[in-house]
Amino acid sequence: MRKYVFLISLVLTSFLVFGQKIPPANWSYSLSQNEVKIGDIVEVTFTSPVPEGYHIYSNDYGDCPPVKAKFIYTSHASYKLIGEAKAIGSHHYIDDIFECEVADFENKAEFRQQIQILKPDPKISGILEYQMCSLQMGCVYYLIMSS
Numbered sequence: 001m002r003k004y005v006f007l008i009s010l011v012l013t014s015f016l017v018f019g020q021k022i023p024p025a026n027w028s029y030s031l032s033q034n035e036v037k038i039g040d041i042v043e044v045t046f047t048s049p050v051p052e053g054y055h056i057y058s059n060d061y062g063d064c065p066p067v068k069a070k071f072i073y074t075s076h077a078s079y080k081l082i083g084e085a086k087a088i089g090s091h092h093y094i095d096d097i098f099e100c101e102v103a104d105f106e107n108k109a110e111f112r113q114q115i116q117i118l119k120p121d122p123k124i125s126g127i128l129e130y131q132m133c134s135l136q137m138g139c140v141y142y143l144i145m146s147s
Helices: none
Strands: 015-018 028-031 041-049 054-057 070-073 079-087 091-095 100-105 108-117 126-134 138-145
Touching (some): 070 079, 100 108
Antiparallel strands (some): 015 138, 041 108, 054 100, 054 126, 070 126, 079 108, 091 100, 126 138
């Protein structure tokens, strides 16, 4: 399927970093099946190890100031998103600073997105926005793009 879907080279392409010298997470993806045909629904799993002492904010909490992880896909007639990217294994808690519920990942971040294939050779690309923080280094916002 990899030859059919250029799915989020989010991982391998350029990124912009704003803020301090916190290294970006090392995102990768895997597909639920190798070969696809029109009408198939595939699940894409995005994962990244989270360096010790850091955490990445998830996307599955309410209105609270930390920047939620956000997947922004470039529209194309060859695919359709099924719902939004779902956080897998995020940790929910009341943040002492923001005094509201947040969710984040330590050790490993994982999101899953279902996508329906509408045409052969789907062209899937987009942007991942996320915030990674450390008590010692503060927080930094990342924008990883695919082309």
